[in-house]
Amino acid sequence: MGKKKLVVVGAGMASGRALEHLFEAEPGEWDVTLFNGEPRGNYNRIMLSPVLSGEKTYEDIVIHDDAWYAEHDVTCRFGEKVVAIDRDAKTVTGEKGDVAYDKLLIATGSNPFIIPMPGHDLDGVIAYRDLEDTNRMIDEAAKPGAKAVVIGGGLLGLEAAAGLQLRGMDVTVVHLMGHLMERQLDEAAGYLLRKELVGRGINVLVSTNSKQILGEDGKVRALELENGTELPCDLLVMAVGIRPNTALATEAGLACGRGIHVDDAMVTSDPNILSVGECIEHNGAIFGLVAPLYDQAKVVAQTLIGEEAAFAQKELSTKLKVTGCNLFSAGDFAEGEGREDIVFRDPARGQYKRLVIEDNKVIGAVLYGDTADGNWFFGLIKDGTDISEMRETLIFGPAYQGGAAVDPLSAVAALPDDAEICGCNGVCKGTIVKAIGDGATDIPALRATTKASASCGTCTGLVEQLLEVTLGDSYAAPTAQPMCGCCDHTHEDVRRLIKAKGLKSQAAVWQELGWKTVNGCPTCRPAVNYYLLADWPLEYQDDPQSRFVNERRHANIQKDGTFSVVPRMWGGMTTPDELRAIADAADKYNVPTVHVTGGQRIDLLGVKGEDLPNIWADLNAAGMVSGHAYSKGLRTVKTCVGKDHCRFGTQDSTGLGIKLEKKLWGSWTPHKVKLAVSGCPRNCAEATCKDIGVVCVDSGYQIGVAGAAGMDVKETERLADVATEEEAIELATAFMQLYRENAQYLDRPYKWVAKVGLDWVKERVVDDLEERKRLNEAFELSQSVYRKDPWAEHTDKPEEFAPVADLTQIAAE
Amino acid sequence: MSWIDVADLNDIPLPGARVVKTHFGDIGLFRTGEAQVFATSNACTQDGGPLSEGIVHGTRVACPIDNSVFDLETGALLGTGEGHLQTYPVRLDGTRVLLERESVLARGAA
Ligand SMILES: Cc1cc2nc3c(=O)[nH]c(=O)nc-3n(C[C@H](O)[C@H](O)[C@H](O)COP(=O)(O)OP(=O)(O)OC[C@H]3O[C@@H](n4cnc5c(N)ncnc54)[C@H](O)[C@@H]3O)c2cc1C
Ligand code: HEM
Ligand code: SF4
Ligand code: SF4
Ligand code: FES
Numbered sequence: 001m002g003k004k005k006l007v008v009v010g011a012g013m014a015s016g017r018a019l020e021h022l023f024e025a026e027p028g029e030w031d032v033t034l035f036n037g038e039p040r041g042n043y044n045r046i047m048l049s050p051v052l053s054g055e056k057t058y059e060d061i062v063i064h065d066d067a068w069y070a071e072h073d074v075t076c077r078f079g080e081k082v083v084a085i086d087r088d089a090k091t092v093t094g095e096k097g098d099v100a101y102d103k104l105l106i107a108t109g110s111n112p113f114i115i116p117m118p119g120h121d122l123d124g125v126i127a128y129r130d131l132e133d134t135n136r137m138i139d140e141a142a143k144p145g146a147k148a149v150v151i152g153g154g155l156l157g158l159e160a161a162a163g164l165q166l167r168g169m170d171v172t173v174v175h176l177m178g179h180l181m182e183r184q185l186d187e188a189a190g191y192l193l194r195k196e197l198v199g200r201g202i203n204v205l206v207s208t209n210s211k212q213i214l215g216e217d218g219k220v221r222a223l224e225l226e227n228g229t230e231l232p233c234d235l236l237v238m239a240v241g242i243r244p245n246t247a248l249a250t251e252a253g254l255a256c257g258r259g260i261h262v263d264d265a266m267v268t269s270d271p272n273i274l275s276v277g278e279c280i281e282h283n284g285a286i287f288g289l290v291a292p293l294y295d296q297a298k299v300v301a302q303t304l305i306g307e308e309a310a311f312a313q314k315e316l317s318t319k320l321k322v323t324g325c326n327l328f329s330a331g332d333f334a335e336g337e338g339r340e341d342i343v344f345r346d347p348a349r350g351q352y353k354r355l356v357i358e359d360n361k362v363i364g365a366v367l368y369g370d371t372a373d374g375n376w377f378f379g380l381i382k383d384g385t386d387i388s389e390m391r392e393t394l395i396f397g398p399a400y401q402g403g404a405a406v407d408p409l410s411a412v413a414a415l416p417d418d419a420e421i422c423g424c425n426g427v428c429k430g431t432i433v434k435a436i437g438d439g440a441t442d443i444p445a446l447r448a449t450t451k452a453s454a455s456c457g458t459c460t461g462l463v464e465q466l467l468e469v470t471l472g473d474s475y476a477a478p479t480a481q482p483m484c485g486c487c488d489h490t491h492e493d494v495r496r497l498i499k500a501k502g503l504k505s506q507a508a509v510w511q512e513l514g515w516k517t518v519n520g521c522p523t524c525r526p527a528v529n530y531y532l533l534a535d536w537p538l539e540y541q542d543d544p545q546s547r548f549v550n551e552r553r554h555a556n557i558q559k560d561g562t563f564s565v566v567p568r569m570w571g572g573m574t575t576p577d578e579l580r581a582i583a584d585a586a587d588k589y590n591v592p593t594v595h596v597t598g599g600q601r602i603d604l605l606g607v608k609g610e611d612l613p614n615i616w617a618d619l620n621a622a623g624m625v626s627g628h629a630y631s632k633g634l635r636t637v638k639t640c641v642g643k644d645h646c647r648f649g650t651q652d653s654t655g656l657g658i659k660l661e662k663k664l665w666g667s668w669t670p671h672k673v674k675l676a677v678s679g680c681p682r683n684c685a686e687a688t689c690k691d692i693g694v695v696c697v698d699s700g701y702q703i704g705v706a707g708a709a710g711m712d713v714k715e716t717e718r719l720a721d722v723a724t725e726e727e728a729i730e731l732a733t734a735f736m737q738l739y740r741e742n743a744q745y746l747d748r749p750y751k752w753v754a755k756v757g758l759d760w761v762k763e764r765v766v767d768d769l770e771e772r773k774r775l776n777e778a779f780e781l782s783q784s785v786y787r788k789d790p791w792a793e794h795t796d797k798p799e800e801f802a803p804v805a806d807l808t809q810i811a812a813e
Numbered sequence: 814m815s816w817i818d819v820a821d822l823n824d825i826p827l828p829g830a831r832v833v834k835t836h837f838g839d840i841g842l843f844r845t846g847e848a849q850v851f852a853t854s855n856a857c858t859q860d861g862g863p864l865s866e867g868i869v870h871g872t873r874v875a876c877p878i879d880n881s882v883f884d885l886e887t888g889a890l891l892g893t894g895e896g897h898l899q900t901y902p903v904r905l906d907g908t909r910v911l912l913e914r915e916s917v918l919a920r921g922a923a
Contacts, residue, residue: 195847519828522868522875522882545829549866549877557877561863609863804831804842805819807917 003031006304007092007101009082009248010035014277014293015107016042016063021301023072032074033099035092037108038130039079041069046290048134049321052163058131085252087270103272103304106249106260110242110278110288115151119213124220125236128160133237140235141167148172149223149233151210153180155320157239158197162322164235165202172203172231174210174223184318184329188352189368196325244279244286259286264310266300276300282311289316317378319371324505328374331364331381332356339363344395353395360388370511373397412465419500421462424455432463436470443467455760461493462500484523486515491527491744498531504539506532506546520546527745530632533668534740537782542668550630553801554790555612563612564605565591566629567619568665571639571657571677572600581622589615599636599674601627613798616791625665625789632746633668634675634736637661638686642679642696651696653679656725660694660732666787667779670743670752673736688716691749692732697721701728705735705761706753714750717758720766734765734775741778816904816911817918822848823908830865830874835917840901841865842910843885845872850910851885852903858896 006022008015011034022030034041047061069076077094084093091098112127114120124140126133137160140146146169150161153175165171173180179190180197194204209226213236222230244259255261255269259281266274276296278287287293295311302309317330344353351369355362355377361384365377376398380387387394415421417430427450440449446463447454453463467475480490489497494513503509509528510519520528529546544552555563567582579602586594586604593605607615616626628635639657643649657677664675676687677694687693689709693716695702700723704716719735722728735749738761743752753761764771794800825831825844832855833840839855841864851872855864862878873891875882882891888898902913 518871521870522880525868525870545826545869548868553866557863557866559860559878561861561866609866803834803839804824806834807817807819808834808836 003029005100005102006030006032006105007099007103008032008034008105008107009092010037010107010109010277010279011040011042011064011076011078012036012107012109012277013042013045013063013290014109014297015105017294017297018105018107018276018300018304019072019074021298022304025301025305028073032072033101034069034074034076034078035080035082035094036076036078037081038132040131041065041076041078043131045130046321048128048131049159049163051131052134052137052160053166053322054163082248085248085273087252087273090272101272103274105300105304106268106273106275106279107277108245108248108279110244112238113241113243114238115210115240117210117212119215119220120238122213122215122220122236123218124234125213125238128156128237128239129242137164137235137237138167141169143234146170146235147231147233148235148237149174149231150237150239151223152237152239152241153177153204153206154183154239154241155181155318157237158193158325159321160237160239161202162197162200162325164237165200169235172205172233173197174208174225174231175204175206176209178207180204180206181320181327181329184366185327185368186354186366188354189327189329189366192352192368193320193325193327242278242288244281246279249275249279257281257284264299264312265303265308266296266311267303274300274303283313285313289318291316315378315382317374319374324507326367326369326371326511328367328371328378329365330374330378331362342391342395355395357387357391360386360391362387362394372511412462413469415500421466421496421500422450422452422455422459423496423499424459425451427452429466432466433470436467441467441471441475459492459496461490462496465493483527484521486517486520486524487513489513494528495531495535495742495744498528498535504532504536506543522548530668530670530745534782537785551632553609553612554616554626554630554794555607556630558605560606562606562608564603564629565607565612565615565619566597566601566603566627567624568627568661569601569624570661571637571654573639573654573658574602578622578624581619581624585615585618588618597629597636599629600638601629601636603629610798610802612801613795617795620789620792620795626791628665628790631668632671633666633673634661634664635672636674637664638674638676638690640677640679640684642677646679646684648682649679649696650698651679651701651725653677653685653694653696656694656696656701656728657685659725659729663729663733663783664736666789667736667740667783668786669736669740670745671748673739673749675732689713690716692716692735694728694732700724703728703731706750706758708748708750710748712750717753719758719762730772730776731765733779734772735761737775737779737782738764740782741775814902815914816906817914818906818909819912820910821908822850822905822910825850825910828869830867830869832863832865833912833917839863839865840912840917841874842903843869843874845869845885848905850903850905852901852912853883853885853888853898857881857883858890858898859894864898 042064044061044063050056080094080096082092082094091100112129126136141164148164148169148171150157150173153173161171161173179187180193197204211224211226214222214224220236222232224230246256246260249260250256260275260279262268262275262280262282266276268275277293299309299311315331320327340357342355354366356364362380367374415429419429421429431450432452435449440446446452453460461480482488483491501512503512525546529543532540533542549557555565582602589611591604595603597603637657637660639654642653673691675692676685676690678685678687679696687695689707693704702721703719705719707716708714739749819833827844830841830843840852841855843851857864857876859881860879862876864874866877867874872885873882883898888900890896901916904911
């Protein structure tokens, strides 16, 4: 007997899953022809939103690639639509020809609904459904100053808006109803969501009706609202709903309502034609989320191979895939007779939880802010669990049931198997857990079998927690010092988890790592702010409110509340013009004290806070920038005059110092970093007690690191000897970046090197050329954001440094 | 009670602070939530540090000079040591921040 001929119309998520089931059950028995309107195979449509926001690429979201189709002998006719079905002849007609079928599977999904208002056919008016739409949005967002309007404040509209905004577009959402996502959220959660989006800079208009789309030369120009307001835009995304795509089925005379009618076995009104996905109607319901489609796919595959199966509709839950917006909704949450609400609000945390109870069962749940318990509530809804016993503490989630406290290990327990635990050796959780299962039940054994924690050791805390989670009470982890009272993790663990879990905002860190305070404390918040900006230079925006006063004011606060101002003098070099400008500024702002610092800079002490932007503007005008004398970042590169002037000089020490300073300035580091370059071993620049110190010799440059001259005094250790300036700069930069990526906040390089060992540092910075290159590139990437003068950014906003009101001008009554 | 309009909510960083000058010294306006503002004397009771320059966390602030932590709701110094900040009634009207007139002007007249 020949193979059974199956023709599939539509290569979407539903038919893709159905084919997987079919090939698994009856491999080699089906001859499949797969048509798809889109010029590609099955990809994860849901993940278009992360593609739009830049968190993923199209390649990341492909479900079935060419190899998969080849392996299963699928004849792919992508980019070709099926235009007709001849049910009597049992053939379908594609744009490029006919194919015969024994069984036909219609999986045409749905079409986005376009409101037929005037202007809807202008160029620049798009829906949000496929890769083409997504790419169009990405292209438009790349144009400087581009504006977008999104009509529709539901799931799709908001994911589009958030993605476009992340790409730098000015975005307005226009929503007809009174609150966002009204189908999934109640008003309170809708409010919190709106607040979050507005806080990110997205305009959100609710209860707003659109009148028409205005164009110019055939391209969209603005959206006109019913009240006459015009919202200018270069792109208009319509995300107002979807309609099952039934055109082909209707044409072929199959029974259709809103969707293609199917029975429980997913068979249409023609016994040889089946249908699955968003295009169907089952018992009066249509579908718009993948969970039920996957259930249908299983059933349709079973029907095809002749097994009995029936599709049953289940409760659905929704999450919004906008990074940082945590919301969850499931079941029915309309108010009604006999229904009771349990509500928990924490305005400080922006949390809102509401459970709807009927007959001692949870029938609906809306969570905003903290959705960790969403799946647990969803389980209670699906299972119809009687909750009368746990009613009092129900809203606090499973952790409270039975009185157990929240488990500090839960963050590690919740990590997926592929989360990277050990960055040095690329060992993931799955590997470690498996090794523990195989008998490696302590750290040395795990190091030997998996290499996890065998290199720099910063992941040791996490590996220990994995041992504890996996082995339970039989393993007692040594208790490590947590960062502060706000959490149970050490600095090292927090750094690792930020990387492993891809945490890119403070809110994500607080939430995901179980912070016990609203927004940290003065100990952890500056540290977390640093870790985030160091790990995600492009994604995370530095938060001045999480910095100590000096870094927020870009000046050092003095005992009396005044500030000190230190302009940068590259490599300790200055000019008569610069000195004149400094002298003028000192006069103009009545600077009481002028001091020459140990790092070869001039310090103007005693400047009033409100004068800062003005004195900076004056110094900027003379070509000077911030000296960052206040920062946990690059401070100064001190030099001696070197071979141009000194008879002992071997190399151009000032020249190298200036180059190093121009390369490294502006970068933030775990603690301050000071450099020096001496022109010969007489070492007039004191390079051998710096964080990075270069001593020039006849044969080139001796690079020392991890020196100290503070509370501790310590000579640098030799990182390497190199022949050229370029190499010296490359090594210094790589060392800086390795320190930036790995050290604990407020550890100077010498402390950090003592923890990880100089050999570990050398391996990466000196020996491994590829890693050295990566470190240099990562540093440059970060510098593309941070190599800029913070003073210049504040000179036009002097009011921010002044009192917000002066009541001494108002007489009392 | 009569009120005096001193600032817009959006002029105060979140979480963060601004200063209002009065005849009897600076008042710190501390914004601890979307629509939550406290007003206290701005000088740390220990060494006089300007609290408005400190790190605001929860409903507390840490002095930028000596790290003393104060509860902004009550003005109390937390931890060891004695000290109490003067607190002032604040009201929000939309996004406007208002201080109670008597309490912020009276002493200046005296
Ligand atoms: C941006 C976005 C985000 C989403 N997020 C979520 C989410 O978070 N959670 C969730 O559960 N769901 C989400 N969804 C919905 C989910 O993607 C859909 O429910 C699912 O993809 C539908 O699968 P399907 O196979 O029925 O249809 P589709 O995946 O749409 O596949 C149908 C295919 O059929 C093709 N086709 C149509 N007509 C013809 C024809 N005549 N000839 C040939 N080919 C044809 C189309 O080109 C299309 O490729 C999201 C959808 C979008 C667009
Ligand atoms: C669901 C996903 C994953 C699971 C279940 C998993 C599990 C495993 C298992 C069982 C091993 C073999 C261990 C052994 O040899 O005894 C392994 C090895 C390894 N995995 Fe994963 N892994 C996953 C994803 C990943 C990812 C995404 C990465 C990279 C980021 C990764 C990196 C590694 C490395 C580097 C090794 C070799 C470790 C070594 O022996 O040095 N894994 N993993
Ligand atoms: S370090 Fe050497 S080269 Fe530099 S000034 Fe001193 S003696 Fe001269
Ligand atoms: S040595 Fe001590 S007193 Fe002198 S500036 Fe440094 S910290 Fe202040
Ligand atoms: S991260 Fe595991 S040893 Fe360095």
